[in-house]
Amino acid sequence: MKKTLAVLALVAAASFLFFGCEKKATAAASTAGTLPAATAAAAAAPSTAVSVRQEVRTVKPDYTIRFAYYDAATWPDISKLPLPEHAYALVFKSMVEASSNGKIAVELYPGNALGDTKATMEMAMSGGIEMVTTTGTISSLMPETQVIFLPYVFKSDEIAWDFFDTSDLWKEMTAELEEISGLKMLSVGQNGTRHFTNNVRPIRTPADMKGLKFRVMQSPIYVKMVEAMGASATPLASGEIYTAAQTGVVDGQENPIWNIAANKWNEVQKYITLDGHTWSENFVLINSDFWNKLPENYQHIITVAAYHAQTADRAAEGLASRVLDFESIKKSMEIYVPNAEELELFKQAAAPTYDWLRGEVGNEIVDKFLAEVKKSEAKFGW
Secondary structure (H helix, E strand, O other): OHHHHHHHHHHHHHOOOOOOOOOOOOOOOOOOOOOOHHHHHHHOOOOOOOOOOOOOOOOOOOEEEEEEOOOOOOOOOOOOOOOHHHHHHHHHHHHHHHHOOOOEEEEEEOOOOOOOHHHHHHHHHHOOOOEEEEOHHHHHOOHHHHHHHOOOOOOOHHHHHHHHHHOHHHHHHHHHHHHHHOEEEEEEEEEEEEEEEEOOOOOOOHHHHOOOEEEEOOOHHHHHHHHHOOOEEEEOOHHHHHHHHHHOOOOEEEEOHHHHHHOOHHHOOOEEEEEEEEEEEEEEEEEHHHHHHOOHHHHHHHHHHHHHHHHHHHHHHHHHHHHHHHHHHHHHOEEEOOOHHHHHHHHHHHOHHHHHHHHHHOHHHHHHHHHHHHHHHHHOOO
């Protein structure tokens, strides 16, 4: 218990120190709940790294939140600190159960225990589970959300945080998403700043990307970005990256530093270019019907817990990508950091992505988003 509290305290404190850089598919089940048959079978799969054990409850809960997410429960058995989504889940569970005196139970299903991100998002939409963490998959429900994936749009973490935490435009977009999907946005954690890796050669400018094959997320804007830079894009689930890189199906991929280390992609990739082309998020969503049935005081407990958990998520990612996992990347990969002129070439090469998205979702939403980002930049002197 002391060890758990110490690590969570470290995660919370680190949020004030670090401001920023898809997920490991290791199965890791947690507390058992009453699930649909297919879901229960997935949850019963053998686990390789479990940090949430079976629980004996002394209070009968009024409500149970089944929370599925992608990051594996590698802490404390394997990793030095929880992966970002698992850090979120640990803090959220602790605060909700303590603040409700056990009347709200939170069951954690980390590491794709119930299926991949798309499958668990659909479970949350149907009410099969109550909460889920997603990344780019919500763009299939609401294409306008792709504005946040525009290349090089967020210059630093604090700009992204401010947009998601304070922007009226984001509040409007999440309200529309809830109407479309039946999922309420609780908070936005941090998956990290994404960088290019490959096996062929150092990438110093976009010209070095020509002819290379990159694995990208299964989201259209990522395909367009890589193609704009002169490379070819192969959308694959993250669980396929290691084998695809090892066998030459792809030459490279793009992900945050912590995720490269967590999935050991540095074993099958030689070069990394720290260009920071995209700031990647962890969207935490709750089923709207479930939320609307909760008493107001329980909604308040969940809202406060989600705020604290969001801070833990962001801090865990920053600490891993900037310090702990960066050390392992330095030892195993050749790192290149583009200078200002080279980074400008990357931005210019990626510019057609903006034109493509305007054609997909319209000028108005893109212009509004860019204006909101400028407001957030101004708050921090950019």
